[in-house]
Amino acid sequence: MSQARDLVVITVAEQNFGVPVELVRDVLAAPAMARIPLAPAEVAGALNLRGRIVVAVDLRRRLGLPAVELRRMCVVVEHEGELYSLLVDGIGEVLRVDGDLFEDTPSTLDPVWRRVSAGIYRLDGMLLLALDVARTLDIRAGTEAA
């Protein structure tokens, strides 16, 4: 458990999240998207990533946060052979984090946040929430739990 991991740091509402670098396929400024009516509210739409159709999940909506007037960024991740785009506020560097700094998710967290969190890294100057990508994209289950 105390292995070091590489995480891509993303921010949503000034909270830092870490996405395992091995899942990340691309990083880009959010392009125009096709709306998908009747899709779960967290689904922001579908975008064209070099000829592949990628469904975008708005991490703000996924975390129950209000929408912002902001040019958003996309982190494209691979999940079960499919590409998904996470719509975030900002993208930072890739951090190598030490497993010794890992903590379980505090039970006081909002249930939706607790669901998408794999745990917390106590870093100098910031707390980095390790995002569980599979559970983040498990939207139907997520809404049922909430």
Added chain:
Amino acid sequence: MDELLREFLTETNESLAALDADLVRFEKSPDAALLQNIFRLFHTIKGTCGFLALPRLEALAHAAETVLNRLRDGELVAAPAVAGAVIATIDRIKDMLAAIEAHGAESAGDDGTLIARLAALGAGPADAKPEVEPVAASTDAPSPAPSQHTIRVDVERLDSLMTLVSELVLTRNELLQVLRSEGVDKFAAPLERLSKLTSALQDGVTKTRMQPIGGAWSKLPRLARDLEHELGKTIALELHGADTELDRQVLELIRDPLTHMVRNAADHGIETPDERERCGKPRAGRIVLDAMQKGASIVIEIADDGRGLALDRIKARALALGLATEGELAALSEQQMREFVFRPGFSTAAAVTSVSGRGVGLDVVRANIERLGGAIEIASVAGQGTRFSIVLPLTLAIVPALVVASGGERFALPRLAVQELVSAGAGAGHRIEFINRAAVLRWRGRLLPLVSLKRLLRLGEDAMEGTALVVVTEVAGRSFGILVERIDDFEEIVVKPVAPILRGLTLYGGNAILGDGSVIMILDPAGIAAACGGVGVARQPVAVDMPAAHRRESYLVFRAGPGGPKAVKLDHVARLEEIELSAVEIAEGRPVVQYRGRLMRVSAVAPEDGFAQAGRKPMLVFAEDGDAAGLVVDEIEDIVDAAAAIERNADRPGLLGSAIIAGRATDIVDAGFYLARGNVATRDCAALLGSLESALARGRDAA
């Protein structure tokens, strides 16, 4: 050579070649996995030989299998003697295969010694003493490795190639669009080349996935024979157009429905020989399968000359199942009653036989065909037979679609489900009416239920005022109207499945990327119908009940040159393209464009317009038997289903005549005229082949 035999040879040669390396290892250190491989090979050979009537090979494979089975079961210890015998057997089999490939049949030869040697090993103790290697008593001429004109490619690899090419096409389209808007001249020429190469590549890859429909038919003769015995009937099965090619994906998905329908025809359609004789029919019942390509579709017909559909039995069954009341039945036309056979659980078979009536009904057949974007129709005359017509898209990868807009979003609708576009509202011939807030439209003497796309997708409420566009859509033989705000385009799209997290949304059949690079969701008409509780009015009687002059046809209505609207039968239009008029070149004094790697003759309805001006214009591509011709038009207007009576006027070249379509006098364009002026080289070739064939036929008649 028989198709099955050829396949057997290819497969067995491949397996043997793969085994060669293993055999060497087997001789040195026989292990379980190797043993298993070799055993499986012999087992397959033995099984297939019985089927293909190759007794000599079968006997040898059987003997070897017995030995290997004992080895596998541990009753025999692999010893050099065993390995030697196995290798000798494999060598003999190779010789035999080469002989079969050369002569098309098994050659004579004696394998007695080898079989005896194997039998001795199989029966004897493990330490059977090695025998002297017998000289091959075969008369087979040893031949070098079989010639390889084909290679087998993993289907997945072809599929991923197809996906890549589709994406390449889309990227090309995007580039062309950028070029059009930015107008960077120095890119124009290389892009044009890239564009042509891409089209050629797309064509090529599409062809690699095409297979003759005969592949899906190969088991039908056998099935017919079995059915004859089982049902005590005499059946003459005729297969026409077996070389008609279609996408392997489509092919695989229609195999079962076709088999089912042949069973149905044999069981329900064809009478017993005695019964047929009493009706004055030949004792043998005919089942005819016919496949042909029509534009971008494949039409498959399954016809039998049996008893036809008994309407009284359909009525009784519909009543029993509670599908309709007596009163409702009385109001239905005969054709509408025939449509009942596509309802779930509907079978008029008096008894459930082992052949049909096992719960897999025509409803499943229809559902499978519609899932492919196809359609199925039935026509039947009591006492004379039944005919099913299946229309399937040539390929699933690229489908023609209508791009519609509602609530500020664009959606694609598969063209095959669209029957007609109707503009309704003030000034238009149609008016939307309401029954307790449910919108309906008077359409062809029926009341068409309307579904607002905007409301359905929760994008807002339609004003239901002013003009509205109704896309008349047909699902499972029932029509309903989808209200949209705008028709944007008619585009060929590459369908991709939606991401797993969206699979719960039944309204979408997939998604696609349009030429401008944007993503579009593809609506599933069946999903829409289901979401609205299976709306729709039953289809009007189909063509078979109507006089030929008033057959319903789909027309593509467009504007070109002076005068009123023009139309052409949609069947004749293979593709809609857009061409750059400056790309029109002159060859042999006639305007041509480079199209899919060939020169294609282009024409305009009004030839005096010429192609002098620049800019892009829509082009209809007519295609028939490998010929293609382009017709440049000004604007595509509509697709209309109409039962138009064409008034012929012979003096205008290129026109069949005129007809009333959608309430307007419309000139009907003769696709054949433009095709005849099309590619001269291929036409001459076809004419030459034609005269050759008739000369041969004369020769046969004389002999």
